[in-house]
Amino acid sequence: MKAIVQDRYGSADVLELREVxxxxxxxxxxxxxxxxxxxxxxxxxxxxxxxxxxxxxxGLRAPRQPIRGxxxxxxxxxxxxxxxGFVPGDEVFGSGSGTFAEYAAxxxxxxxxxxxxxxxxxxxAVPVSGVTALQALRDQARLQPGQRVLVIGAxxxxxxxxxxxxxxxxxxVTGVCSAGKVDAVRALGADxxxxxxxxxxxxxxxxxxxxxxxxxxxxxxxLRRALAPRGTLVVVGGEGGGRWxxxxxxxxxxxxxxxxxxRLRMLVSVVRTPDLVALTELIDRGTVRPLxxxxxxxxxxxDAVRALVAGTVTGKVVVTL
Ligand SMILES: NC(=O)c1ccc[n+]([C@@H]2O[C@H](COP(=O)([O-])OP(=O)(O)OC[C@H]3O[C@@H](n4cnc5c(N)ncnc54)[C@H](OP(=O)(O)O)[C@@H]3O)[C@@H](O)[C@H]2O)c1
Numbered sequence: 001m002k003a004i005v006q007d008r009y010g011s012a013d014v015l016e017l018r019e020v021x022x023x024x025x026x027x028x029x030x031x032x033x034x035x036x037x038x039x040x041x042x043x044x045x046x047x048x049x050x051x052x053x054x055x056x057x058x059g060l061r062a063p064r065q066p067i068r069g070x071x072x073x074x075x076x077x078x079x080x081x082x083x084x085g086f087v088p089g090d091e092v093f094g095s096g097s098g099t100f101a102e103y104a105a106x107x108x109x110x111x112x113x114x115x116x117x118x119x120x121x122x123x124x125a126v127p128v129s130g131v132t133a134l135q136a137l138r139d140q141a142r143l144q145p146g147q148r149v150l151v152i153g154a155x156x157x158x159x160x161x162x163x164x165x166x167x168x169x170x171x172x173v174t175g176v177c178s179a180g181k182v183d184a185v186r187a188l189g190a191d192x193x194x195x196x197x198x199x200x201x202x203x204x205x206x207x208x209x210x211x212x213x214x215x216x217x218x219x220x221x222x223l224r225r226a227l228a229p230r231g232t233l234v235v236v237g238g239e240g241g242g243r244w245x246x247x248x249x250x251x252x253x254x255x256x257x258x259x260x261x262x263r264l265r266m267l268v269s270v271v272r273t274p275d276l277v278a279l280t281e282l283i284d285r286g287t288v289r290p291l292x293x294x295x296x297x298x299x300x301x302x303d304a305v306r307a308l309v310a311g312t313v314t315g316k317v318v319v320t321l
Contacts, residue, residue: 003101004301004319005066009049012302012309015068023098023105027082030106032074032092036124036295037099037319039304040157041237042070047305051246068301069099069319071271072106073114073123083108085273093123095131095271100301100319112276115283118290125157125290125316130279132236132269133161133212137169140234140265141210145170150201150208150226153215154190155181158236160291160315162212163188168287174208176201176216184314188291202226212236213249220252224262232263291315 001022006014025031047068049055058064073093076086086092091114096106114123136158137143149166153159154175166173167189175190182193194201202222209231213223217238227233235250242248250266257264282288293313296304297320304317 001102002298003067006047006063008062012305015302017299022103025078025080025105027080028108029080030076030083030086030108030111031078032072032104032106033077034072034099034101034104034321035074035120037069038071038124039308039317039319040070040128042128043068044305044309051243053245065097067098067101070097071095071124071127072099072104073120093127094276095127102321109273110271112273112280115280121292121295121318121320122290124318125292126279127271127276129157129316130161131271131275132158133165134275134279135269136212136234136236136267137165140267141232143169143171143210147171147209149173149210151212152176154185155314156215157316159214160188163190164288168282181314213238220249227262230261232265234265234267236267292318295320
């Protein structure tokens with residue numbers, strides 16, 4: 001099969017389109033004929049091997065799984081002996097490794113039926129970013145109707161879902177992004193949008209019940225200034241957290257939280273079937289719609305990653321097959 005593979009860590013230049021063997025299908029795996037694969041920041045981290053801590057899990061010198069891509073939408077081709085929930089021909093979406101390829105073997109518990117109203121590229125944009133937004137707002141922030149939510153990094157993969165999920169939960173949403181993406185974030189449903197070059201949202205003049213920190217890598221001190229006295233901060237991510245660990249702000253939040261009135265949380269999201277189904281319900285109701293900026297054919301997957309790194313993407317980019 002054709003796949004986008006890498007033999008060493010580095011920039012998008014290390015990615016190559018090659019002919020490789022089809023993946024082996026374990027007893028609980030589903031072999032999916034990939035129709036579209038979302039490109040999220042995780043694909044970049046695994047490609048670059050940064051922060052270096054990533055390599056402890058993926059291979060010190062080179063990635064053990066050479067095929068990139070972490071989410072997909074497609075059609076079930078074959079199922080492992082213990083799979084009960086899917087049969088060949090089912091249209092599915094979910095998360096697994098090696099999705100920039102014609103076929104990917106994905107664990108059954110990381111898949112769900114594709115939302116009927118979405119195209120394959122739209123569905124492929126959902127799993128990682130959508131589930132991350134859902135888990136940040138529902139599980140970590142425990143967002144309640146009427147609460148004021150600040151989404152820092154509202155125009156990106158996670159943020160474009162976070163704005164919509166927060167609105168669906170009844171939040172009053174303020175999004176933060178760059179000037180060129182303000183209209184797009186407003187169109188997602190944000191009540192207010194702030195251009196981060198024009199105003200510092202952490203100057204202490206406004207206070208939010210929930211702050212989702214997805215972009216910009218602001219120090220904890222500043223993020224806490226934007227938080228109500230008993231508000232909840234969820235550090236989801238943001239580049240520039242250090243080349244070695246990359247999680248200094250996340251760990252700082254967790255360590256400080258027991259000593260202050262504000263709740264300071266971090267998130268390590270995991271895609272599982274029930275949360276894909278929960279997102280499908282929001283999608284079916286019309287309250288959440290993936291924002292797909294552009295699609296790229298499989299051979300141009302390196303350009304999709306370059307676009308993400310360049311910051312020219314609003315929402316998500318998706319590789320199509
Ligand atoms: N914790 C987890 O489990 C988990 C899961 C998924 C992702 N993540 C992490 O979350 C982060 C975001 O992922 P993503 O896929 O959403 O990335 P993305 O699509 O690249 O989005 C990044 C967002 O950050 C914004 N941003 C950039 N500079 C900013 C600044 N100075 N101030 C405020 N916002 C700024 C961007 O806005 P503009 O484009 O308008 O500049 C964009 O909205 C990454 O670090 C990723 O690794 C964590």
